[in-house]
Amino acid sequence: MKRSTIIRTLLLMGLAALFFFACQSKEVTSARVYIQQDNWDKAIEQLELAVVNYPSDPEAHYLLGWGYANREDWEAMNEMFDKSLALSPQFETEISAIRDQKWVEAFNTGVKMINDEDYDKAIDKFKEAIQINAKRPESYTNLAITLIRADRMEEAVDAYKKLIEIKPQDLKAMNELSRLYMQMERFEDTIALEKQVLEIDPTNSDAVYNLALAYDYMGEGEKAREQYEIALERNPDDIDMIFNVARLYFVSGNYQRAIELFQRVISANPDDYESNLNVGNAFLTMADDYRKKLVQKERDNEIVTEAELEQMKELYQQAIPYLEKAISINDGDSNVWTNLGVAYVNVGDMVKGQECFDRAEQIK
Numbered sequence: 001m002k003r004s005t006i007i008r009t010l011l012l013m014g015l016a017a018l019f020f021f022a023c024q025s026k027e028v029t030s031a032r033v034y035i036q037q038d039n040w041d042k043a044i045e046q047l048e049l050a051v052v053n054y055p056s057d058p059e060a061h062y063l064l065g066w067g068y069a070n071r072e073d074w075e076a077m078n079e080m081f082d083k084s085l086a087l088s089p090q091f092e093t094e095i096s097a098i099r100d101q102k103w104v105e106a107f108n109t110g111v112k113m114i115n116d117e118d119y120d121k122a123i124d125k126f127k128e129a130i131q132i133n134a135k136r137p138e139s140y141t142n143l144a145i146t147l148i149r150a151d152r153m154e155e156a157v158d159a160y161k162k163l164i165e166i167k168p169q170d171l172k173a174m175n176e177l178s179r180l181y182m183q184m185e186r187f188e189d190t191i192a193l194e195k196q197v198l199e200i201d202p203t204n205s206d207a208v209y210n211l212a213l214a215y216d217y218m219g220e221g222e223k224a225r226e227q228y229e230i231a232l233e234r235n236p237d238d239i240d241m242i243f244n245v246a247r248l249y250f251v252s253g254n255y256q257r258a259i260e261l262f263q264r265v266i267s268a269n270p271d272d273y274e275s276n277l278n279v280g281n282a283f284l285t286m287a288d289d290y291r292k293k294l295v296q297k298e299r300d301n302e303i304v305t306e307a308e309l310e311q312m313k314e315l316y317q318q319a320i321p322y323l324e325k326a327i328s329i330n331d332g333d334s335n336v337w338t339n340l341g342v343a344y345v346n347v348g349d350m351v352k353g354q355e356c357f358d359r360a361e362q363i364k
Contacts, residue, residue: 025054031063040070051080058084062091069098074131103132103139110142119150137167144176153184171197175206182214190214205234209241221248239268243275255282273329277336280322284339287315287346316346334363 024032027050034043044067050060065080081095110125126143129136140163147156160177164170174197181190191214197207212227228245235241246261259282265275290312294304323340331337341356 025050025057025060027053028057028060028063031060035063035066040067043067044071051083056087058087058090061087062095065095066098069102072128074102074128077132099133103129103136106132107136107139107142110146114142114146114149119146122146123150123152135166137163137170137173140166141173144180148180153180156180157184169200171201171204171207175204175210178207178210178214182210182217185217187214187218203234205231208234209238212244216244216248221252224248225252239265243272246275246278250278250282255286258282270325271329273326276322276329277326280319280326280343281339283315283319283322284343287312287319287343290315291346313347316343319343320347332363334360337363 027046031043031046031050034040034046044064047060047064047067050057051064054060061080061084065077065084068074068077068080081099084091085095106125106129110122110129113119113122113125123143123146126139126146129139130143133139140159144156144159144163147153147159157177157180160173160180163173164177167173174193178190178193178197181187181193190210194207194211194214197204198211201207208227208231212224212231215221215224215227225245225248228241228248231241232238232245242261243265246258246265249255249261250258259279262275262279262282265272266279269275294308294312297304320340320343323336323343326336327340337356337360341353341360343353344350344356345353
């Protein structure tokens with residue numbers, strides 16, 4: 001390269017540098033030097049002067065926001081960042097990077113505190129993450145979960161509500177809030193919220209199930225059964241749901257449907273005590289009701305046929321293996337021994353019947 005060309009290049013570079021610094025206020029220029037020296041206190045002093053003297057300078061506001069971020073003054077940080085962006089999008093990338101970095105630091109510390117079971121500190125860190133960036137939904141989710149673990153339910157409700165405000169179509173959050181409502185026995189709130197979910201997504205199985213549970217807890221059996229049946233169609237292998245539907249049918253006196261559903265639970269879990277007990281008691285109740293019907297026929301001077309007696313005996317017989325299974329799982333309930341004794345006596349096995357009655361008396 002010729003000497004004249006080198007001189008011209010250096011001159012241009014010098015002019016460019018001079019132009020760059022000429023575009024900056026002396027306060028911003030000084031602040032940048034202090035930032036390079038990692039002297040944020042001095043940098044902030046200069047930048048606070050800069051935003052007063054040059055209120056239309058987006059760079060001064062951006063750099064001051066960065067300084068406040070290093071002081072963990074999140075409210076002041078956001079104020080400066082927002083002013084910078086309102087003036088110009090020039091520093092949007094840098095601002096996003098700083099917010100993300102600070103948010104990740106706070107959020108990850110919160111997660112660590114959860115793992116250490118230090119819930120109060122975790123809550124503080126997730127609240128800090130929200131201060132840094134109120135638009136990140138993960139902060140609200142983890143805050144709500146941690147508040148629940150800390151048994152601060154009302155605050156957890158508020159956290160979920162804020163999450164839903166920023167993500168109104170977040171069906172998972174809405175279902176989680178409805179479950180929290182049920183835990184707090186706020187069943188009407190659960191019903192109202194899940195109806196909103198079903199307006200958005202009529203096929204949402206979680207919403208149908210939660211709605212059924214809420215009606216169930218409120219004692220509205222018919223509405224609960226209706227919702228359970230819908231949920232069951234969509235989740236035919238959900239054993240807990242099958243059990244709940246079966247229980248409702250049992251309570252309402254529809255023993256055949258209850259038996260059918262409880263037997264599905266038993267197929268999946270043969271040692272389910274309550275299902276075996278309920279099937280046994282359902283057959284026993286059906287048998288007792290049928291026996292009362294035959295007794296009434298005799299009182300009315302009507303003939304009771306052998307076929308009818310056999311049908312009654314068969315119902316008692318069907319109760320026995322389920323009651324025996326229940327006792328093999330838990331033999332400490334005198335009522336179950338009594339019921340088994342009744343079944344044995346009505347199928348003609350007086351010895352076993354008496355043994356069961358004796359065992360019931362011993363437990364009492």
